[in-house]
């Protein structure tokens with residue numbers, strides 16, 4: 287019995303020693319300086335690598351080269367466009383194939399039109415610094431009401447339950463589509479930190495696509511985390527369209543979910559392009 291107790295006691299001592307040794311080992315690990323840079327860069331490569339894409343033109347459509355495009359949406363066979371500039375801001379319903387204006391509306395002179403989206407039968411249009419959103423009946427552009435917000439208004443889109451809005455910063459806001467109250471926010475980030483100048487938006491198959499103002503790039507954003515999941519480089523398209531990075535900038539993303547078609551254009555561009563997104567060749571071999 288005594289032997290049994292001694293055996294139990296010595297086992298307990300061994301276990302205590304093991305636990306102590308392990309805790310010391312753990313502390314030693316915690317006290318260590320960060321791992322050498324090679325290991326860290328490998329981690330960055332593994333966990334923070336963001337794929338980049340380029341494009342293939344599928345179709346080309348006419349676009350009013352006097353339209354200062356700030357919002358673009360495709361809904362039930364009609365292309366809707368919102369344009370900016372004080373005294374020249376408009377809302378348009380357009381026949382995609384021909385560019386024919388089906389219906390149009392000019393905003394009061396003091397408003398600078400911004401992003402648009404269609405939610406049910408409502409067509410919603412933001413304005414830049416007036417903190418005012420307009421709500422129309424999409425079928426006849428009859429004004430149904432207005433709402434107000436505290437930030438600048440840049441881009442707007444929606445998922446199945448929320449309006450999704452940008453204000454030129456790295457923030458994206460989620461709004462209740464009935465009350466227009468903000469009920470969520472994400473900060474958009476990539477490997478280099480916050481991504482600012484988020485502009486025209488489009489919600490496509492669970493992701494938010496955003497033009498970045500005065501660049502040829504579209505960010506593909508995770509709506510839950512704000513992380514950029516991919517970059518689309520449209521510099522070749524901008525060059526083809528006669529665009530630039532000051533005024534005639536890439537802006538305007540529309541998606542026809544019924545036919546899975548993606549359209550892009552730019553401010554004062556003479557064309558709207560239907561494109562397919564393709565992996566950049568250097569990415570596809572990684």
Ligand SMILES: [Ca+2]
Pocket residue numbers: 357358359442443486487488538539540
């Ligand atoms: Ca859009």
